[in-house]
Structure formats: C-alpha cells, structure tokens
Amino acid sequence: MNKEKSIVLIGFMGVGKTTVSKLLAEKLNRQFIDIDEEIEKEFKLPIPEIFQKFGEKTFRKREKELIYSMAEQHGKIISVGGGAFLQEDIKNICLSTCTVIFLTISFENWKDRLRLIQDSRPVLHGKTIKEMEELFNQRQAIYADHHVKITVDHKNPEEVVAEILQKVD
Ligand SMILES: Nc1ncnc2c1ncn2[C@@H]1O[C@H](COP(=O)(O)OP(=O)(O)O)[C@@H](O)[C@H]1O
Ligand SMILES: O=C(O)C1=C[C@@H](OP(=O)(O)O)[C@@H](O)[C@H](O)C1
Numbered sequence: 382m383n384k385e386k387s388i389v390l391i392g393f394m395g396v397g398k399t400t401v402s403k404l405l406a407e408k409l410n411r412q413f414i415d416i417d418e419e420i421e422k423e424f425k426l427p428i429p430e431i432f433q434k435f436g437e438k439t440f441r442k443r444e445k446e447l448i449y450s451m452a453e454q455h456g457k458i459i460s461v462g463g464g465a466f467l468q469e470d471i472k473n474i475c476l477s478t479c480t481v482i483f484l485t486i487s488f489e490n491w492k493d494r495l496r497l498i499q500d501s502r503p504v505l506h507g508k509t510i511k512e513m514e515e516l517f518n519q520r521q522a523i524y525a526d527h528h529v530k531i532t533v534d535h536k537n538p539e540e541v542v543a544e545i546l547q548k549v550d
C-alpha cells in the first residue's frame with residue numbers, strides 16, 4: 382500500500398463510498414474525510430438544505446475547493462460526492478495525485494438502496510425511477526477514468542474493504 386498517496390472513492394450516490402471509506406480508514410489507521418460531511422459542518426446544514434438555500438452552484442464550488450485542498454494532502458481516505466467528477470478539474474487532480482477507486486453497482490441492486498438515500502440526496506428529488514436510471518447511466522461516463530474498480534453487488538461493506546485491500550498496492 383502506497384503510504385503517501387491519498388485514496389479517493391468515487392461512484393454513484395448510494396453505492397457506499399462514505400460507509401466503505403470510513404471502514405477502510407479504520408483498517409488502515411488513516412484519516413477519513415467525507416467531503417459532503419465537511420460541507421455540512423461548514424454550512425451547519427444538511428445537504429438538501431444547502432441546495433435549497435444556496436443552490437447547487439454554491440455547493441459545487443465549495444466541493445471543488447475542498448477536494449483541491451484535500452487531494453494534495455498525503456495518506457488520507459477521501460469520500461467524494463457522486464457528482465464531484467462532473468467537474469473535470471476535480472477529476473484531473475484526483476487522478477493525478479491520488480489512487481482513485483470506483484465503486485460500481487447494477488441499477489437493479491441500486492434500487493434496493495433508494496429508500497435509504499432518497500431524502501438526503503437532493504439530486505434525486507422529484508425524479509421518477511426511469512429518470513433516476515437515466516441519470517445513473519449518464520453518470521457512468523464521469524467515473525470511466527479510475528485506477529481500481531470494485532463491483533459491490535451482493536457484498537457487505539467489510540467484503541468491499543477486503544477487496545480494496547487486495548487490489549490496491
Ligand atoms: N455494501 C453495502 N451493502 C448494503 N448496504 C450498504 C452497503 N454500503 C452502503 N450501504 C448503505 O447504503 C446507504 C448509502 O451508503 P453511503 O455510504 O452513504 O453511500 P454514498 O456515500 O456512496 O452515497 C447507507 O444507508 C449505507 O448503510
Ligand atoms: O451525485 C451527486 O450529485 C451528489 C451526491 C451526494 O453524495 P453521495 O454520492 O455520497 O451520495 C452529495 O454530494 C450531493 O447530494 C450530490
């Protein structure tokens with residue numbers, strides 16, 4: 382395991398980036414950073430209210446600034462939001478300075494996670510299942526560049542972490 386580089390987890394919302402990052406950080410005894418949690422702490426508001434009160438543009442700007450400052454630090458385990466790689470600059474800095482791990486899931490299995498995440502993900506609000514599937518499919522393009530890919534279907538977070546530890550060197 383490269384002790385210098387930070388590890389960044391990417392993938393569609395609900396795939397388990399935050400859960401898996403936390404567990405991975407514990408296993409590796411490294412610092413865990415969740416960009417969404419950092420933004421919520423700063424604004425003292427949950428993400429849906431940040432979107433509602435300040436707009437997605439403000440959220441994306443802070444997301445970019447925070448990822449820039451974190452990506453340059455060594456040895457961290459960083460969970461970014463599923464929309465972070467929409468910004469090319471974020472994608473490029475993460476790919477050049479960190480090990481980028483893409484967590485992926487089938488849409489069929491993702492649907493079972495929906496009830497767990499629906500209220501807290503403003504990007505999903507007001508969308509039909511069909512529209513969510515379109516977004517899911519569209520978003521795959523932004524995750525196409527990565528260093529390691531892990532399929533999470535039918536795996537619990539511990540199993541996902543074990544696979545990451547096997548694959549990341
Ligand atoms: N491997 C898994 N199997 C089952 N449920 C999971 C798994 N990973 C995460 N979850 C659950 O799915 C929901 C979304 O997980 P989260 O880590 O917040 O995803 P993300 O950060 O990618 O949006 C949470 O309720 C979490 O407990
Ligand atoms: O995909 C997105 O656009 C978003 C994903 C969320 O993070 P998770 O991927 O951790 O759910 C959060 O950053 C925000 O609600 C926007």
Ligand SMILES: [Mg+2]
Pocket residue numbers: 398399400415417460461462
């Ligand atoms: Mg998350």
